[in-house]
Amino acid sequence: MEQVYRRGGHEWRPFSLAAGVKCRGYSLGLQRVLTDFGADGSFEDGAAKVKEHYGIEVPISAVRAITLQHAMRMRQEQELKRESQWPEQGVEQVIAETDGCLVPIVVIPDTEKRGDRRRCRQVDWQEARLSLARPDGAVSKQYQATMQSADEAGAQLLDCVIAVGGGVNTKIHCVGDGAPWIVNQVQEKLGESATYLIDFYHVSEYLSAAADQIVGPAGKTAWLHQQQERLKHNRVSEVLSHLRAHQEPEEIADPQAPVRACERYLRNRLPYLDYQHALAADLPIGSGEIESGHRSVIQARLKLSGAWWKPANADAMLALRTLRANGQWNAYWDDCRQAAA
Numbered sequence: 001m002e003q004v005y006r007r008g009g010h011e012w013r014p015f016s017l018a019a020g021v022k023c024r025g026y027s028l029g030l031q032r033v034l035t036d037f038g039a040d041g042s043f044e045d046g047a048a049k050v051k052e053h054y055g056i057e058v059p060i061s062a063v064r065a066i067t068l069q070h071a072m073r074m075r076q077e078q079e080l081k082r083e084s085q086w087p088e089q090g091v092e093q094v095i096a097e098t099d100g101c102l103v104p105i106v107v108i109p110d111t112e113k114r115g116d117r118r119r120c121r122q123v124d125w126q127e128a129r130l131s132l133a134r135p136d137g138a139v140s141k142q143y144q145a146t147m148q149s150a151d152e153a154g155a156q157l158l159d160c161v162i163a164v165g166g167g168v169n170t171k172i173h174c175v176g177d178g179a180p181w182i183v184n185q186v187q188e189k190l191g192e193s194a195t196y197l198i199d200f201y202h203v204s205e206y207l208s209a210a211a212d213q214i215v216g217p218a219g220k221t222a223w224l225h226q227q228q229e230r231l232k233h234n235r236v237s238e239v240l241s242h243l244r245a246h247q248e249p250e251e252i253a254d255p256q257a258p259v260r261a262c263e264r265y266l267r268n269r270l271p272y273l274d275y276q277h278a279l280a281a282d283l284p285i286g287s288g289e290i291e292s293g294h295r296s297v298i299q300a301r302l303k304l305s306g307a308w309w310k311p312a313n314a315d316a317m318l319a320l321r322t323l324r325a326n327g328q329w330n331a332y333w334d335d336c337r338q339a340a341a
Contacts, residue, residue: 028337030056039071039320047063070320072312087167088167090167091167093135093283094133094164095284095289096132096133098131098153098176099130100128102126103147105310106309107122107123128147129152129153129156130145130290131143132160132290133166134164135164141289143297144159145297145322168193173194174196176199197278197285198269198272202287203265203273213246231273232275234276236273301321
């Protein structure tokens, strides 16, 4: 219990002044604890952990509010620190990837001003776009993610490349699933310094579906291996010729025509199938790193059971999650401490 005095009609709290805290407020140290727990688990679990580890009862709403407050601040600082020009010096080679995954989103219309607005809420799935970059041969990566437009995701991809040492003369090797928005952003934001390669696993999925139609289960493994070897030696024309010879009749709808779908997928992405040169340079031909990033950076928090997010809050949480993944957690709180001093 804090002893409170009154002077001139105002309350005076000596302990609060000496400790640098406010009545019913949260010190910067406690805010860090709440944000720490709120970043990795549900806000309800965060309140329970504060009680277990520190003996402090904190409402769930406070864990949520403080976590989102700092998450939004991290997003703002991330945008302010963004680089727009290539440095003159840079590392020789950078590996870069970007991709999207769906997260649960809830929208509550403003049409209903009274009553329980949750009754008219709309739930849906929206794409979160994750980007990463690392110098060739390095293990640590630089992440950024957004719920916003493809153009914003492209700007973040460029920011990741620059953050890991990309410069004017740096070669950038990009791998992805061939989505048009990704290819466009690589070309627009990274320019001629970048090459793009279709993820070999995605190509193999199309080939596997075509194999079921062409040779059946018995000869599938051998046939698939043969086509993969042809692709690795840039003999794409042989693969296309073989697929065309076994295409389904035109009257068969696309969903029941896996051979046609595979042939079209490869034909539309011919400039991005240079596996031979990538393998010769010991560069990755699969986008497993970005797929792993989806699970560890995004899905581990934003796709918890029963969790639905407003778009702005989800975007802020992505900034928080990527800041932790980039190892910038301590630096952020050091900045907060200096700003409060």
